[in-house]
Amino acid sequence: MKKAFITGISGQDGSYLSEFLLQKGYEVHGMIRRSSLETRTRIDHLYQDPHVSGRRFFLYYGDMTDSSCIFQLLNKIQPNEIYNLAAQSHVRISFENPEYTANVDAMGTIRLLEAIRTLRLDKTTKFYQASTSELFGRAKKMPQNEKTPFCPRSPYAAAKIYSYWITVNYREAYNIFATNGILFNHESPRRGDSFVTKKIVQNVADIYYNKANTLYLGNLDVSRDWGYAPDYVESMWKILQYEKPEDFVIATGETNTVRDFVEKAFKYVNIEIEWQGKGIDEIGIDKKTGKIIVKIDPWYFRPTEVDILVGDASKAKKLIGWEPKVKYEELIKIMMEDALKTRRL
């Protein structure tokens, strides 16, 4: 039975990846952080009592900032595959907590790679690094592929660029099966509440149920290549099954603005938006009632923004047979259906 070790197992991707690997017959080991409340809603359904025999899902306390615990865990588990998904993953918040973001998102990766090297797991353990389209930042070329130069625009992206290159370096220097998946934005009902897609669908549902009046947003005109998280975790596994360690862009190839996402989410509940005004004074009005339902809050602007991203995943299609199944409109439907169900109560 193959053993996988997942950092960030309690996150959006960690939870879908755990389900995927368990269903493939893996033993899944994950690192979680201690918190004052023991609720990990994304993985609670996978939890197995330690006293039950034959279990395949194991959780351990640890932290990406603690080298000794990372070494001990890898020594104990001796995994065949490591998926490094743990991160302070919010771009806006990385401007508030830049040093912590670097410690977790950059230094955390070298702690794992050094553990693989010094524990001599290099022949037995494959390593996946959760790299990101944020590396492209202010990209000069559309769409972005594995050869597009990086131009990071946030402390988050700068930390992730270190992890990207140290993964490449450990592959070349020590012959470790170390890979990068350069994933474009991927969303789902399990997305963290403060990311823009999840925030929009939850607020649209609340406005529809008369529980809220206004959705406050930042920059409406940025464009992202949004895919569906369960499709994307499958690519992580496929990247590690490929005959040699390589880096892959994973994306849908379609880009849309935040404004468009807002319009389509409201349309799902039969609310048509009319935009009025400009800049921070722009408002979105419900055409039928005349009520203001969208406003701009400059707090959500970023000191440096990534205006547009769109990925070219043709290498992944050709070499590992990966293609997205869920496209943009279907993604909005999945997220709106979930928001309408969960916010009704």
Ligand code: NAP
């Ligand atoms: P997420 O939902 O924010 O999950 C992040 C995970 O990392 C959580 O399990 C979190 O634990 C854990 N974590 C944070 N700080 C940690 C620390 N100091 N020590 C140990 N664990 C820590 O992120 P995601 O959307 O699943 O993304 C997974 C990975 O892919 C991240 O590295 C992200 O940067 C990267 N990525 C994401 C996307 C995307 O669109 N989703 C695209 C490209 C790359 P808690 O539950 O305790 O907070």
Ligand code: F7E
């Ligand atoms: O922002 C704009 C915002 O926070 C998307 C992470 O998973 O994907 C994610 O990073 C865009 C930005 O995601 C609001 O300015 C407008 O341009 O949902 P987001 P992100 O920054 O693209 C990448 C690939 C990762 O790797 C990251 O880990 O939407 N925007 N108004 C807003 N964004 C937020 N959060 N909130 C707003 O009110």
